[in-house]
Amino acid sequence: MTLRKLRAELAADQELGVGNVLSTLVARAGVDAESGITFDSEVDGHPAWRRLTLRDLDRAVAARAAWFHCAGIRPRDPVAVHVTTAADQVLAFFALTRIGAVPALLNTNMDGTTARAYLGKVRPRALLTDAAHRARLGNEPFPGVLHTDIADAAGGYEGQAPSQYRFHPSDAAVITHSSGTTGLPKPVTASHASLFAATRHRLTLPRPRTIDRMLSALPANHAAMVIAVTLALCSGIELLMLSDQDGKGVLAAVDRWQPSCVFGFAATWPQLVAEDLDRYRLDSVQMWWNTGDAAHEAHIRKLVSVGHRVVPKRGGVDRLPGATFMDGLGSSEMGHSMFFITHTPDTDRYNRCIGKPHVFAEVAVLDERGLPLPAGRIGELGIKSPTLSPGYWNDSVTTYRTRRSGYFLTGDLVYRDEAGYYYHVDRVVDTVSLSGGRYLHTAQSEEQILAGCPEVLDCTVIAVAEDESTVATEVLVSLAAGGPAPGDLQARVRAALDEHVAATVRSVIVVADEDIPHGPTGKVRKAILRERYKERTARAAAAAGGKAETV
Known part of the structure; x- marks a missing residue:
C-alpha cells in the first residue's frame, strides 16, 4: 500500500483515534511498514538512537500491556506514569491504551511535593515510576494504589497481551496536565477523538516535505507529544523523541540526527539561541515548529537565520538559506494549536502575531459578558474546536468555569486585525x-x-x-x-x-x-x-x- 493511500484510509477511519493508532497501523500497514520511532535511551536491549520499527514497537507495547493486565490494570482505570525517559512515557501510553486504561502522564521535572498533590487530585488506580521518581515522591505509601517500577513491565510475555480495547470517540484516552504556572497543575482529559482530530485533518492534506524527519523537543508527557507521535506514525515521518529539553542537548541532537523539522515549546527557543549556533550542524533544519505559548520575534529571527528552506519555482525548486518557523498558540486544553503563521528571514509580521485559525477551529475575542468583540479590541480568547479537551479530570467546577457562551475560555488576551490575523498580548492573570x-x-x-x-x-x-x-x-x-x-x-x-x-x-x-x-x-x-x-x-x-x- 502506498503511503498516500494509507494516509487517506486512516483519515477516513472514524474508529481511529489516539487510543488505537499503533494497533490500527499494524493491522493496515503491517509490522514491516517504514513507520517507527527513535528514542535517546535503550529499549528492551534495542540501542538508543536506533529506530524502532512498527514490529519493534508492537512487541514492546504488547509485553508491557501483558504485564499491566496481569498486574490487575483494567479498562477505564486511571494509571499515573511518572518516569524519566521519553521511551518509558510513550511505550506506557501505548500499552495502557491498548488495555483501555487511561494513562495520566506526569512531567519528569515535577517536584515530589507537587507530584503527590497532583496524584491526590487524579486518584489513580495504579502508579508507574522509576527509581529516581519513586525516591522523589518519598517513602509514604499511596493508599489503595498499585505501585510498580516501570522497568518491570518490559518483562511481560507479549503472547498474554489483551487485544486492543475498542474505544468510543468520546472515551477518555489520556490525562495530561497544565503548566502549573498559577498553582497546582490541572489534570486535562483528552478523548480518543479530540486529540486525533488535528492529525485527521492533516492526513487529508499533502504530506509536507519539511517534516519528513522530525525531532521532538517536547516534554514526553504532554498532549503535544501524543499528537507528534500519532502524526509521525500515520504519515511515515521519522521521529526522534528526546527525554530532556535542555537547549544544549537539543542542539547536540540536531547536529547528530540531522532532522528536517524541530518541534518544541517557546521555552526551548531562548535556550537554543543563547548558544553559538555556528558550532552546530543545523543546515538540515527546514522548519522550527512551535506550540504552546507564542514565540518571541527576537528568538524566531535568530532561528530562521540558520538551516534552509525549499521554495517552488518554474521547473523545480530553489534551496534558499534560512529555515522557516511555524508559530501558533496552543495548550493542553485546546488539544492542538488553534492558529498558525509561518516566518522566514523575509517576513516581518510580528508583534506577537499568532496568525490565523486552523480550518477546524472557530475562535472569537470575547468581552467580560461573553459577547464577541470587533477587530482591534482586546478581549479573552474563546475556542470551539473538535480538538478541545472535554474537561478537567475529577474537577467539574473548573471545567464549567472555563466555558462561556459555548466557547472554551483559554485565559489568553488577544485581538484581531482587519486582515483576520490574531495577536496575543498576555495571559488574563498577568x-x-x-x-x-x-x-x-x-x-x-x-x-x-x-x-x-x-x-x-x-x-x-x-x-x-x-x-x-x-x-x-x-x-x-x-x-x-x-x-x-x-x-x-x-x-x-x-x-x-x-x-x-x-x-x-x-x-x-x-x-x-x-x-x-x-x-x-x-x-x-x-x-x-x-x-x-x-x-x-x-x-x-x-x-x-x-x-x-x-x-
Missing part, C-alpha cells in the same frame, strides 16, 4: 489595569523589550498593583552570553516600552536562569515572582519604619 482605562500587558511588554534591546536574551516582566492607584513593574533580564550589562540598561528598557508602562517600572535586574522559578514545562511562574516582590517591599517598608521604599 495583566494589570492602569489608570485612564489603560492596561499593562506583561507578555506584550516582554516582546517590546526583546525587540528593542538586542543585548537582552530573555526577560520576564512582573507587574504588581500596590494599591488602587499605583502599579509597580519589575523587569528581570538575562543577557547574551559574555555580554556585560550596559550602563544605560534601565533607560533602554524603559525606552522600548509604551510610555504608560515605562512609567511603572521600578527596577531592571539582571538575573541568571536559575533565579527564575519555572513550572515543569519550562514556563515562568509569575505568580511566585509577584509574591516575592510583595514580600521584599513589605520587608523594606518594615525596615524603614513603615515607609515603603523603592525596590
